[in-house]
Amino acid sequence: MGAALFQIARNLELKGFPHVLREYADYDGLGLAQLVRSAK
Amino acid sequence: MDAAIARAEALNPRLNAIVFSDPDGARAAAKGKLPKGAFTGVPMLLKDMRANVVGWPTRSGSRYVPATPATQESNTVARFKGAGLVPFGKTNVPEFGILPTTESKLYGAARNPWNLAHSTGGSSGGSAAAVAAGIVPIAHATDGGGSIRIPASACGLVGLKATRGRVSQGPEAADATMGLSMDGVVSKSVRDTAAALDALCAIDYGDPYWAPPPEGSYLEGIRRKPKRLRLAVSLKMMNGTAHDPEVTAAVKATAKLCEGLGHQVEIADPPLDAGTLINAFSTIWCANVAYSLDMLAEQTGIAPSLAAVEGLTLGLYRVGKAISAVQLTQARQAMMRAGRQIAAWHETYDCWLTATLGRPPMKLGTIDIDETDIQKGFAPNFGYVPFTSMQTPPARRASTCRSTGARRGCPWASSSPPAPAAK
Numbered sequence: 162m163g164a165a166l167f168q169i170a171r172n173l174e175l176k177g178f179p180h181v182l183r184e185y186a187d188y189d190g191l192g193l194a195q196l197v198r199s200a201k
Numbered sequence: 202m203d204a205a206i207a208r209a210e211a212l213n214p215r216l217n218a219i220v221f222s223d224p225d226g227a228r229a230a231a232k233g234k235l236p237k238g239a240f241t242g243v244p245m246l247l248k249d250m251r252a253n254v255v256g257w258p259t260r261s262g263s264r265y266v267p268a269t270p271a272t273q274e275s276n277t278v279a280r281f282k283g284a285g286l287v288p289f290g291k292t293n294v295p296e297f298g299i300l301p302t303t304e305s306k307l308y309g310a311a312r313n314p315w316n317l318a319h320s321t322g323g324s325s326g327g328s329a330a331a332v333a334a335g336i337v338p339i340a341h342a343t344d345g346g347g348s349i350r351i352p353a354s355a356c357g358l359v360g361l362k363a364t365r366g367r368v369s370q371g372p373e374a375a376d377a378t379m380g381l382s383m384d385g386v387v388s389k390s391v392r393d394t395a396a397a398l399d400a401l402c403a404i405d406y407g408d409p410y411w412a413p414p415p416e417g418s419y420l421e422g423i424r425r426k427p428k429r430l431r432l433a434v435s436l437k438m439m440n441g442t443a444h445d446p447e448v449t450a451a452v453k454a455t456a457k458l459c460e461g462l463g464h465q466v467e468i469a470d471p472p473l474d475a476g477t478l479i480n481a482f483s484t485i486w487c488a489n490v491a492y493s494l495d496m497l498a499e500q501t502g503i504a505p506s507l508a509a510v511e512g513l514t515l516g517l518y519r520v521g522k523a524i525s526a527v528q529l530t531q532a533r534q535a536m537m538r539a540g541r542q543i544a545a546w547h548e549t550y551d552c553w554l555t556a557t558l559g560r561p562p563m564k565l566g567t568i569d570i571d572e573t574d575i576q577k578g579f580a581p582n583f584g585y586v587p588f589t590s591m592q593t594p595p596a597r598r599a600s601t602c603r604s605t606g607a608r609r610g611c612p613w614a615s616s617s618p619p620a621p622a623a624k
Binding site (some may be wrong): 170189193198 | 239240241242243245285286335338339359361388389390391392393394395396397419422423425426427430455458459461462464552
C-alpha cells in the first residue's frame with residue numbers, strides 16, 4: 162500500500178467534499194495541532 | 202484538552218461513545234512536556250479493544266472481561282503518544298468487536314451523531330461517534346471484517362485498514378485474528394489519517410512479520426499528484442444483488458469524480474468466489490472467538506455461557522469449538538488463494554472502488570444480540586456489509602472510505618490498491 166491511495170483519496174476529498182474540508186479546516190487533528198502551536 | 206473533555210461531558214450522555222475516561226490524568230499529561238510530533242497537544246480517544254494504557258481497563262465490550270487495569274502499554278498507544286496525541290478515554294465497542302453495529306450488554310448502544318436512532322456502525326462505533334460529534338478529531342480503531350471502514354462510512358469519516366503487518370499490535374498481541382485484524386484510526390480528513398499512519402508504522406522486531414517499510418511519508422505523499430490510475434468499480438454485490446439505490450448512486454458519483462480527476466474507470470469485479478471466501482472468513486472468525494473465550498475461561502475460572510457473554514457471541518463460540526484443525530487450515534489456505542487472485546487482478550486494476558455499506562446505516566436494535574442462532578442473528582448483515590470482509594484476504598492491501606453525507610449518512614466507497622505499479 163503506497164502513496165497512490167492517499168493521493169487519490171485526498172484529491173477526491175478536495176474535489177468532492179470541499180464543503181466538508183472548509184468546515185474541518187481548523188478542526189481536524191493537524192489543524193488543531195497548528196492552533197496549539199500558535200497559542201504557545 | 203479542556204475543550205474536548207467539556208464537549209465529551211456535554212454530548213456523551215446522548216451518544217454513549219465514551220465508556221471510560223481519565224480527565225485528570227489527561228489534563229496532567231497535556232500540561233506536561235509532550236513529544237514534538239504532527240499532533241502535539243491534540244486530544245484523542247482509544248477503542249476499548251487492544252490499545253492498552255497502563256492503569257486503564259480494556260474490556261472489549263464484554264462483561265466476561267474483568268475490568269483489570271492494564272500493566273503494559275500497547276505499541277499503538279506509545280506511537281500515538283510519540284506523535285504528541287493525548288488519549289483521555291476509551292470508546293464503545295460491541296462485544297469482542299464482532300458486530301457491524303456498536304451495541305452491547307456491557308455498555309449499551311453508541312448512537313450515530315447524524316441521527317441518534319441509527320447505528321454508528323461497528324465495531325469502532327464509539328470512536329467514530331466521538332470524532333463525528335467533534336469531541337476529538339481522531340480516534341483509535343481496529344478492523345477485522347470492516348470495523349474501521351463501516352463506522353467511518355456510517356458516521357461520515359475517513360477510515361483506512363492498512364496493509365497487514367504495517368502497524369504492530371505488540372507487545373500483547375500479534376497477527377490478531379490470524380492476520381485479519383489491524384489497528385488504525387478514524388479521522389476527519391485524509392491528511393490526518395496519513396499522518397496517523399506515519400506515526401503508527403514503525404517496525405517492532407518482536408512481531409512475527411511486518412510490511413516492507415513505506416517509500417516515504419504518507420503525509421508528504423498526498424501532496425503529490427497521482428499518475429493516471431486504472432480503477433475497477435463494482436456497482437453490485439459479488440453475488441449480483443443490487444445495493445440500495447442511494448448507495449449505487451453514491452458509488453456512481455464517486456466513479457464520475459475519479460474520471461473527472463483523470464483516472465480510467467471501468468465496471469469490473471475481481472474473480473473471487475464470494476461463497477468460499479465468506480465461509481473461510483467465518484471459520485477463522487469463529488475459531489478465534491472460541492480461542493478468546495477459552496482463554497478468558499482459563500483466566501476467570503468461569504465457563505462461557507449466556508450469563509457471561511451475549512447470545513451471538515456464544516453462538517460463534519459453539520461453532521468455533523466444533524471447527525477442526527484441518528477445517529481451520531483449509532480456511533486459511535482459501536484466504537491466501539484469494540489474496541493471490543486479487544493480487545493478480547490488481548496487475549490490471551490499480552484500485553477497486555466499491556460501496557462500503559450496501560444500505561444506509563441500520564437502525565439501532567436491528568441485530569438481536571441475544572440470538573444464539575448465528576444464521577438468524579447475523580441475517581441483517583446480508584447485503585449490509587457486502588465487501589469489507591472480501592477486501593481482507595490479500596496481505597498487501599488497504600481500504601478507505603468517505604461518506605457523501607447524504608440522507609442518513611450513506612457511504613460511498615472503499616478501495617483496495619495493492620498493485621505494485623500504483624505505489
